[in-house]
Amino acid sequence: MTIRRVLKMGEPLLAQVAAPVQRFDAELDTLVRDMDETMRSLNGAGIAAPQIGVSLRVVIFEVADNPRYPNVAPVPYTVLINPQLTPLGSEQAEGWEGCLSVPGLRGLVPRYTHLRYSGFDLHGVPFERTAHGFHARVVQHEVDHLDGVLYPQRIRDLRNLGFEDALGARMTPMPD
Numbered sequence: 001m002t003i004r005r006v007l008k009m010g011e012p013l014l015a016q017v018a019a020p021v022q023r024f025d026a027e028l029d030t031l032v033r034d035m036d037e038t039m040r041s042l043n044g045a046g047i048a049a050p051q052i053g054v055s056l057r058v059v060i061f062e063v064a065d066n067p068r069y070p071n072v073a074p075v076p077y078t079v080l081i082n083p084q085l086t087p088l089g090s091e092q093a094e095g096w097e098g099c100l101s102v103p104g105l106r107g108l109v110p111r112y113t114h115l116r117y118s119g120f121d122l123h124g125v126p127f128e129r130t131a132h133g134f135h136a137r138v139v140q141h142e143v144d145h146l147d148g149v150l151y152p153q154r155i156r157d158l159r160n161l162g163f164e165d166a167l168g169a170r171m172t173p174m175p176d
Helices: 026-041 135-147 166-170
Strands: 046-048 057-064 076-086 092-099 101-111 114-120 127-133 161-163
Touching: 026 057, 046 166, 057 114, 057 135, 076 166, 092 135, 101 135, 101 166, 114 135, 127 135, 161 166
Parallel strands: none
Antiparallel strands: 046 057, 057 076, 076 114, 092 101, 101 161, 114 127
16 A cells, blocks of 8 residues: 555646546555555545546545544445436535645535435445435545546635635534
């Protein structure tokens, strides 16, 4: 496993649509292990392959005792390959988000509150899951990376984007 450099907003690869995974092999396994090691080293809630310079439709996520998100319900460890998202209703909520590719900043981002996601696990086995609240937010945030979208592009009012230390108490995470 290797901790990889995380690309930052402005680097061209982060604005591209990632290619679908075609082979579930040792190379994919190594990629996911590197993503996991990188995410954990930075206390991330998730990471997408493009964030470490690989333009493939792969995301991983997990929230369990994460100091960056202290008051949210746990999100199970998930490897999600070639994901498909389906909102379950039209309800959206705004919540504060951060990103390993946009370090030090947080923004108030609208997201669907309830959705179904499907795709493949690391071994190419299809699966489907429903998510709500923070879990749904994390999935949408990570899958956006696969379509070349970073969370600041979704903020409705840029007055709701700022540095974490300046936002302070105003920045309360969305409870689940």
